[in-house]
Amino acid sequence: MRAAVAASQNFDDPLSCLVVQDVPEPEARPGWVRVRVVASSINPHDLWTLRGVGHPADRIPIILGCDAAGYTDDGRAVLVHPVIASADRGSGDPTMDPQRALLSEMHNGGFAEYVLVPETSLVPKPDFLSFEEAAALPVAWGTAYRMLFSRAGLQAGDRVLVQGATGGVASAAIALARAAGAVVYATTRDASKFDFARECGAHEVFLSGARLPERVDIVVETVGEATWSHSLKALRPGGTVVICGATSGPNANADLNRVFYQQLSIIGSTGCTVTELRGLLRLMQTAGLRPKIEQTVSLENIRDGFELLLAGANRGKIAVKVSEA
Ligand SMILES: NC(=O)c1ccc[n+]([C@@H]2O[C@H](COP(=O)([O-])OP(=O)(O)OC[C@H]3O[C@@H](n4cnc5c(N)ncnc54)[C@H](OP(=O)(O)O)[C@@H]3O)[C@@H](O)[C@H]2O)c1
Structure with missing residues (x-):
């Protein structure tokens, strides 16, 4: 073969x-x-x-x-x-x-x-x-599903920032968070990609590093070094950054003062279970996502x-x- x-x-x-x-x-x-x-x-x-x-x-x-x-x-x-x-x-x-x-x-x-x-x-x-x-679906969308629902505990009405909007995991996270009733902000390096991020479900799209209209409850990180500092600054006190990858590099400034003073949670996430994959498929079917x-x-x-x-x-x-x- x-x-x-x-x-x-x-x-x-x-x-x-x-x-x-x-x-x-x-x-x-x-x-x-x-x-x-x-x-x-x-x-x-x-x-x-x-x-x-x-x-x-x-x-x-x-x-x-x-x-x-x-x-x-x-x-x-x-x-x-x-x-x-x-x-x-x-x-x-x-x-x-x-x-x-x-x-x-x-x-x-x-x-x-x-x-x-x-x-x-x-x-x-x-x-x-x-x-x-x-x-x-299994790797990109399964990972995004687990990040949002099992690891970060997304609830309807939460404000979510998705970094690197046009990636496989990020575009899935935008769509899933929107379907779950979140307010979804997204960033991308390239303004020509704004429309794509909106089509995925983002309410508002910004260039990487831009100031958002408000602080968010959850940041979905896959980019790593290039966006990490912005991710921590974008969180409300007590907010959560959930990370599954570091495409631009793994050695970001930890900014520990911000982590403890703002009582932030940093949660790693990898893959998904069969149960989560089945849940993803049901959610996509009921929400009309592809x-x-x-x-x-x-x-x-x-x-x-x-x-x-x-x-x-x-x-x-x-x-x-x-x-x-
Ligand atoms: N832990 C796990 O289970 C798991 C599962 C899947 C993926 N991952 C990891 O997560 C990361 C993303 O996966 P993916 O499938 O979404 O990849 P992808 O489709 O290649 O997307 C990566 C996105 O990151 C953004 N980005 C921003 N700054 C970047 C930079 N300096 N260099 C490169 N990209 C940059 C880009 O979005 P813009 O152009 O819109 O800015 C790009 O589209 C990878 O590192 C992957 O290995 C981990």
Whole structure:
């Protein structure tokens, strides 16, 4: 079968390590099922793997792709919950399992004609979503759902700031927070992206770092260094910043005086549970939400999608069409 593989790692030139090649098909084993992949989506995680960040060299080569939607061998249309973990080891929450692995970290990922996943990772694909839309959800939208509802405890009427509005997680957070009855502010580096953020559901959009009309209850952070200081300043006393990523760098000024004096909460968040993924799908169906897909690329031309993500030029998600539905 064809697959997009991280064949090596290079921090400065990650795409030089990306190879589309023939690999052996996976074979089902007890507790694991084979999914014929119809669609996947590209995440920054795939770039981190190619750069050698958070993925040890001894796990190369590996098939990339954290997301997948397709058909099981017995004909079920599914999407794949990508956190392969044990709830027991995580004290009831598999995302807290110290040995958890996102698809493509320990096990071959979804940029392939077939992917092998635990039976417990399968979630029925709802009819209201195409396979490309379904494959855009588990990592980006699942993470945004957990950040807002499970970690930051969003309530209707809360004021939410979403930094880096046009990213996969950020655009999902805007839509979900709006659907949950929040007042949503968003920032982006580029004024030409304001309309996109409004289409996602933002009430008002600002350039990164701009003063907001009011302090907010929750900030959704994925950008890191470039926006961290603004995120802390934007919070009301007692507010919460919830962070799942640091695209622009991890070493922001902690501003500890502000954290204790304003009694701020800083909450990390990673992935989502199967239960949260199912909740996300129900919320999207009842609220009429769908992910915005900037571009769909074929598996053979997956490099085009990576280049868009690398340039920070994506608005929402980049889907990968692997086979016909
Ligand atoms: N912990 C988890 O489970 C988890 C899950 C998903 C993602 N993540 C992480 O979260 C981050 C965002 O993921 P994503 O899928 O939303 O990525 P993405 O689609 O590439 O979005 C990143 C966004 O950050 C904004 N940004 C602002 N300043 C930036 C800068 N200096 N450099 C680059 N981007 C900048 C951009 O928005 P504007 O152009 O609008 O400013 C960009 O669209 C990544 O680091 C990813 O690894 C973590």
